[in-house]
Amino acid sequence: MTYKQDEYIKQYNHTAQIANTIRHSRYFLVSILIICLYIFSIYQIFYKSPSLYFNIWFIFTEVFVSLCWLISTVYFKPEQYSLIIAHRWLQFQCFSVGTLIASGIFLIFYYLPATNQSFEPIQALTLSALLLIVTQTFGLTYLTQKLNYFCLAFIPSIVPYLIAQFFFLDGSNHLFSLSINFGLIVILMCAMTSYRIHRRVSTLHAKNNLLVDSAKQQVKWTDELCQQLQDEVNKSRDIELQLQLGNQILEQKVKERTFDIEQMNKDLENQQANLVLAHEIAGLRPWDWNIKDRKIVVTNYKQEKTLRHSKEHQQQLQHVIHPDDIPHFKSAMIQHLRGFKDRYEATYRIQNSQGKWSWVHDIGRVIQRDPDNRKPLRMVGIRRDIHQERTSQERLKLAASVLEQAAEGIFILNEELCYIEVNPFYEQLTGFNYDQIIGKHLFDITANYKSIQRSMHYSIIKQVLKIGEYDGELHEKFLSGKELTLWMHINAITDDQNRVTHYIGIVSDLTERKLQEQRLSYLENYDTLTDLPNRFYYNYQLHQYLVSQQDSIKQLAVIRLNIDRFRPLNEYLSNNGGDELLRQVAQRLRLTNAEALFVAHLNGDDFAIVYEISHIRPSVQEHCERINKAFSIPFNIFGQDHVITLSMGVAFYPEHGRQLDYLNNCAEQALSEAKNLGGNTTRYYSNENTALLEQGIFLERDLRKAIQNNELVVYYQPKINFRDKNIYGFEALVRWNHPEKGLIPPGLFIPLAEQTSLISDIGRFVLQKTAQQIRFWNNLGYQNICVSVNIVAQQLRRGQLLNDLDEAIDANQIDGASLELEITESSLVENLDSVRELLNEIKKRKINISLDDFGTGYSSLSYLADFPIDILKIDRSFISKIGENKQLAIVSAMIAMGKAMGMTVVAEGIETEQQLQYLQDLECDIAQGYFFSKPLPQEEATVFLENNISSPAYTYLI
Known part of the structure; x- marks a missing residue:
């Protein structure tokens, strides 16, 4: 047995001892009243000599014991008192009664023989022994649930006899003293034995409760494991079907992919042949340099590939490249290999087989570098023969056909940035003809009135003269009156000695493009x-x-x-x-x-x-x-x-x-x-809005966790039948036992839950717990208990209510008549046809339907006629105002209307005798409210049911 079980048993025994002693102590006090009255009556009948102190003792004892009985009966009701207070009260009561018994023995044994000559000592000894033996027998019967209660009454009672044995009794009474002592010892031993028996029975009952709870938990775990196993089996079947479908799809994809790859291979082969042909026609000679392995693959003019060592290739290049071009070649190659330029590009002369120098253009790029030190590992490139292009370069640059057919403005400037040639499109852009442009400086045809414009022109000219090129956007207003947004590209043309001879400019009109961008910006913003x-x-x-x-x-x-x-x-x-x-x-x-x-x-x-x-x-x-x-x-x-x-x-x-x-x-x-x-x-x-919003957000988050962590509990408020005053049933009410904030009232979290889907989860939880509790009460023998559950509009609209009801009824094997669904009037406003159909399906399961909070919402008599409603529940707001003339008339009309339509009428919120009597006079059917009981946890509800099911509940509660 674990430590928690030992603690539970110990606490259970302590509680049971106090509760049983409180209940039995009333009989003990009645017994004390009777024995004291009996002894007093004997003395008064046979020994009529009055005794003041004996009369005072008798009156005081009767009054005190009666008060003790009244307090135990009225104040210490079941489940309505503190254990500590009850324990102290029992100690005080037992000790006081023992003291009073001792006082009576003293008066009978010592005082009365001295004041009444006809009252002999042997008679006094007999009456006092009767008082002692009878009271201790009653104490043995009713006070041995806890030994210290019996001892508190027993020890003070025997003190007079113990004192008498040493000081007052003569030798003729030794036998009587020994007999009395032996009897008292036997009583004490019996008390100890009775105490042990009670404690053992209480321990066995506590262990039995633990075993019952453990068995229920095991059954619950078994059901969950079975459900998990079934889910896993279903998942395995689904996965198997998905795998079969996936295999079929995969096979189809593989076939399609194989066909695509075959087509791609054919295309690649064709492209490879075309590429070789293109290289051959264009005179391109690709090369592939494996820098890491120091190997290079070169292609000759016959498109034959040759593998050489890098050192051998470098030595060959030293002999075939023109000596004047070797520095330029090496510089371009080194700058690219070191990462200073994005690609390698060099133009140089090589000696052909006839001993003549021919111009070639060599382009390459490193395609693989070491990820750690960025050293080049592999480089590819193409060498092209441009001798013929080089020869005709000046002619091609000045070809008129290029200028005439260009769709962009093109101009040629001399080394002093003056126009020497323009194409027709540039004339169209500027608004000037050919003669008006030729001979003028680059920006002489534009307006230079503003300092910003002059500064921009100066920076462009400075950049062109310094680095030989310009590329950028500018907004120009020409002297012809045209104003355009342009993109201008100017590049310097050099001769063989790298001297600038001309500048070529290309101008694009961005005006329409800018308008498009503005339109897009408008559409975007x-x-x-x-x-x-x-x-x-x-x-x-x-x-x-x-x-x-x-x-x-x-x-x-x-x-x-x-x-x-x-x-x-x-x-x-x-x-x-x-x-x-x-x-x-x-x-x-x-x-x-x-x-x-x-x-x-x-x-x-x-x-x-x-x-x-x-x-x-x-x-x-x-x-x-x-x-x-x-x-x-x-x-x-x-x-x-x-x-x-x-x-x-x-x-x-x-x-x-x-x-x-x-x-x-x-x-x-x-x-x-x-x-x-x-x-x-x-x-x-207002900042208060943020606090309320955050509180709602945190509360919603905690509520979701509460549903997962089983922090919600169900309380049950009894409903009493007006006719026979017996329990008709209960109403299930959900409570939230927050681990940090304690018990949160439903008025705080239910409205929040109704704004989300959480209210449906809470309703499903309450329905399942209620069905389990009904099953528990049915097992105890209470077969006719009906428990009502509140249903909100969201549960009616989500379509899961019937499944939840069937699951709860089937899982717990209960009768549908044991359930009652309370539906508010507002739930019936929308989707009348679907709600009516749903309620008819519920009625097929023998479940009662109650119209809750009648008169407070969208009240309409059509609901009572059109929907299958069995019970009419009058809202507490009307019951609380009973006593006002208008309210009396409304309540009376509601009850009469419900009776006339054959419905059961329930009045909730009854708190006073006046309300109860008025409703009873109107022949209301069911009563509910704090007048009878507050909502109770399931254990206390069970105790309430056990204590009131067979006796008139109304009389007991009153």
């Missing part, structure tokens, strides 16, 4: 329907205001607006009408917010305004009032006038936040509060 900035641009611009260092903007107000009831209005107007309404709303907002920094259309009917708070502008409240006043004028949509209202939420910078998202969230919270109030109002954000 503005809403095409309302022409207002969209959410993206709103967030960007508001962020700029928040991070701006301008001292002039110190306070901002973010106003979020929403059209009230826009969805039904949009459905009525159709899409075109809704769009037209949004356009007119945007236009009116634009006109009424001329002083605002920003007006945006975020989405749908959601708008936002950024308003600067300043002493020279109207206040935010005045500004919002002006908007509302402007929107009081109707909107004409396709010939019909429509009056709309706005809900507005306002958050302030920096009071409510300095970050974009936080400030937007604050405004949205204020807007939500305005819409929850019915719209057509303005709400300002």
Whole structure:
């Protein structure tokens, strides 16, 4: 047995000893009253001599013992007292009674013989022995649940006899003393034996409870394991089917992929042949240099590949490259190998087989480097014979055909950056003809009035003269009047000695492209329907205001607006009408917010305004009032006038936040509060909203964990039948036992759960626990107990209620008549046909249906006639006001109506005798409320059921 079991048994024994002693002590006190009355009566009948002290003892004893009995009966009711207080009370009671018995023995044995000559010592000894023996016998019968209670009554009682044996009794009474002593010892031994028997029985009962709980847990674990095993089997079947399907799909994919690979191989072979042919025709000679292994593969003019060692290849290049070109060749190669240039590119002369020098263009790139030290490992390239191209390069550069057919502006400048040639497209761009351009400097045909333009021209000329090229965008206004956005590329042309001889410029017109970019920017940042900035641009611009260092903007107000009831209005107007309404709303907002920094259309009917708070502008409240006043004028949509209202939420910078998202969230919270109030109002954000929101978020998070961790418990409030005062059943009520916050009232977490799917999970949990409890009570022999469970609208609409009911009934083998579903009137408002069909299906399972909180919601007599409702439950708000004339009439009418329709009428919230009597006079059927009992845990509910099922519950509780 574990330590926890020992502690449980010890606590159980202690509780049982006190509870049983409290119950038996009442009989003990009655016995004391009777024996004292019996002895007093004997003395008064046979020895009529009055005795003041004996009379006082008798009266005091009777009064004190009666008070003790009254306190034990009234105050120490079952399950309604503290164990510590009860323990102290029993100790006091036992000791006091023992003391009173000792006082009576003393008076009878010592005092009465001295005052009454006819009362002989042997008679006194007989009466006192009778008082002692009888009281100890009663103590042995009723006080041995705990030995110290018996000893507290036993020890004071025998003190007079113990004293008498040493001081008063003569030799003739020694035998009597020995007999009395022996009898007292026997009584004490019997008390010890009786105490051990009681303790052993209590221990066995506690162990039996532990075994029962353990057996239930084992059964539950077995069911869970069986369910898990079944789930695993089902999953294995599903996986097997998926694998079979996957194998079939994979086989098909492999076949398709194989066919694709074969086609790709054929294409690659064709491409390889084409590439070889292209290299052969173009005179390209590829090479592949394995720097790591010092091997190079080169291709000759016959496209034959040869593998050489790198050192051998370098020696050959030293002999075939022109001596003047070797430094340039080496420099280009080293710069690329060291990573200074993206690729290797060199033009040099080589000696052909006839001994003549021929120009070649060599291009290559490192395709593999060491990841640690970035050293080159492999390089590939192509060497091309450009001798013929080199010879005709000047002719090709000046070819008129290129200039005439070019779709971009092309110009040629001399070394002094003066025009020597332009093509027709460049003439078209500038607006000048050929003669007006030739001979002028590069920027002489543009306007240079502004210093910024002159500075930009100077930097371009300086860059071209310094590095020989320019590539960039510029906005130019020509003296001809044309203004364009251009992209200009200027590159220097050098001779064989690398001297600049000419400059070639290529100019592209970017004007149309810029217009396209502007249009795209508009589409990206503005809403095409309302022409207002969209959410993206709103967030960007508001962020700029928040991070701006301008001292002039110190306070901002973010106003979020929403059209009230826009969805039904949009459905009525159709899409075109809704769009037209949004356009007119945007236009009116634009006109009424001329002083605002920003007006945006975020989405749908959601708008936002950024308003600067300043002493020279109207206040935010005045500004919002002006908007509302402007929107009081109707909107004409396709010939019909429509009056709309706005809900507005306002958050302030920096009071409510300095970050974009936080400030937007604050405004949205204020807007939500305005819409929850019915719209057509303005709400300002308050920090209390954040606290409530966070509390709700944390509570929702803890509630989800509570469902997973079994922190929810079900309490049961009894229902009493007015006719026979017996228990009709219980109502199941959920409670949350939070591990840190303790017992959380349902009024705090049930509304939160109803906003999410958690209420369905909670309802399913309560239904299962209730079915288990009904099964438990049925096993105890209570077959006719009916327990009601509250069902919310969400459970009716989600479609899982019938499955949950069938699962609970089948799993616990209970009768459907043992369940009662309490449904509120608001649950019947939407989807009347589907709800009616669902309730009819529930009735087929013999489950009772109760209409809860009748008279407080969408009350309609059609519900009572159209739906299969068995029970009518009057809300506590009507019961609590019984005594008022109007309320009496309403309650009376409700009960009469329910009776007339053949329904059972339940009154909840009964707390007073007046309410109970009034409802009983009206022949109400079922009573429920704190007058009978508060909601009880399952153990206390079972005890309540055991104590009240066979006796009139009403009489007992009263």
